[in-house]
Amino acid sequence: MQKYFKVTDSLIGDLVIIGNKAAITGLFLQYDEFQNDNEKWGVIEASDDPLLMEAANQLNEYFHKKRKKFQLPLLVEGTPFQNAVWEELNNIPYGETRSYADIAKAIHNEKAVRAVGQANRVNRIPIIIPCHRVIGKNRQLTGYAGNQIEKKEILLKIEGVL
Template sequence: MDTYYIGYYSSPVGLIKVEASTNHIVSLDFMDNKTSKNENHNFLITNCLNQLQEYFEGKRSEFDLPLLPSGTDFQRAVWSELMNVPFGTIKTYKDIAIAINNPKAVRAVGGANNKNPIPLIIPCHRIIGSSGYLVGYGGGLWRKEWLLNHEKVKFKK
């Protein structure tokens, strides 16, 4: 059984909680406040917190971390495709559905986005509605808007 490690990062979009196993980042959550006073870092947590710092300082556009998101095969296929959406660009839910060879699964792609256990690093914030407007974000639309503005992405308001 894996040991789990926890670290927190205070970002411009609020407190971020990162959890890791011995070998993988397993979750990232936007928090209102710490759920535990105890942080126990391993190399991955420290590396992830440093990469988050670099991202928010504008010094990093890609994360280089071993990830192990827990989900269904469909969800993992969607999350894998999200990793192909580069910094500073956006795609629609339909684009992702087509890319995973399931063009009618637009709503299911939205559901998988919502269940993404490692948002920001698996960049679900870069997925918008086919109208060009921001729709849905588990961390709140204000965070999605902030992140896209940080990446200098143009979208409809």
């Protein structure tokens, strides 16, 4: 199925939203990342696509504290373990955090703390699937979207966590 993208600005810089007319399939936190990623091949810019426009609108509402939960169709592709982690991330309420160990325990795999971190790392739809709400057991901000902890900090400040 053909994929489309839209660039929208935010409090953390330009975001690139990717979808396929039926669902959101990706969100890049930097345009440069999008350009360097294989997903860009065959993706067509469609700034007026209704689904991408709605996603941009909901993200804007989130950044301006007018939205706490996203209501968008998502298409996530991962292993059963990754899907379980991402589902659990969606259960973390706005304005709250969980540790990697908390997530591992919630999916009944207490020894999989590092694997939870890896599933977070490959989350293709950050913010909407709120991996930024996962922090270290000692309440440290650890890894986010590669090496973008400052963005995680901004997102948690928006939500009133920090």
